[in-house]
Amino acid sequence: MNTNQVARIGGLVGEPARAGMLLALMDGRALTATELAMVAHVTSATASRHLAMLVEAGLLRVRQQGRHRYHQLASAEVARMLEGIMQLAVAQPRARLPLTGPRDATMRFARTCYDHLAGRLAVALADRLIELDAVRIEDETAVVTERAVQALQGLGLQAAAVQPQGQRPHCRPCLDWGERRVHLAGRLGALLCSHCMERGWLLRKPGIRSLELTPAGAAAFRHWLGVERWELLTRAEEHPVAPATGQLCASS
Helix, strand or coil: CCHHHHHHHHHHHHCHHHHHHHHHCCCCCCECHHHHHHHHCCCHHHHHHHHHHHHHCCCEEEEEECCEEEEEECCHHHHHHHHHHHHHCCCCCCCCCCCCCCCCHHHHHCEEECCEEECHHHHHHHHHHHHCCCEEEECCEEEECCCHHHHHHCCCCCHHHHCCCCCCCCCEEEECCCCCCEEEEHHHHHHHHHHHHHCCCEEECCCCCEEEECHHHHHHHHHHHCHHHHHHHCCCCCCCECCCCCCECCCC
């Protein structure tokens, strides 16, 4: 055991600004340096120095998407270490995370990301497929397993449609702009998007990316995702649902 390395890790985690950044990432999201600077109440320059140290030590990893750089916990081992420290520490109020992504409730719930679904709904679908071991996320890749056919039959997708075809990647993880968690892109992501619209579960409006949830869609997703996850996904304070139809209402 390298005691100097243990002391180094302890020192990195023990600095209040860095601790705040690490704890802000415990929910699995990825945040920019600017957002983490707000959480830690430090300047952007100071945040960049802290983040560079955490990345160098292997506590954080950086994901580049387009022109943006997002920071995430490097591994489940890092999260478990932080959980252990949190259990020993005196409970303190967590810093309030900034709202990320679109402010419009409908855009946050479901929208198109090129040819695939994005938003809270898309992340929930990805979570369910991962939970069923139909998809495995491995670093920057997504592996579709043999269980995908059975899992997706619950959404009405036929076995032949789920199989890999052509040169396009079958499935890849895409970091969600609003949720800062992974939704699914690639051929499988596009298939889910087109299927949901063909079934009339989601409606596209001309000229905008947001997708409108229909009563039929609410019923289908509630059944496949499970009531508990669906209720969490559509909780009233963020995504009010009209009781008579199950359709999302626009936030005022």
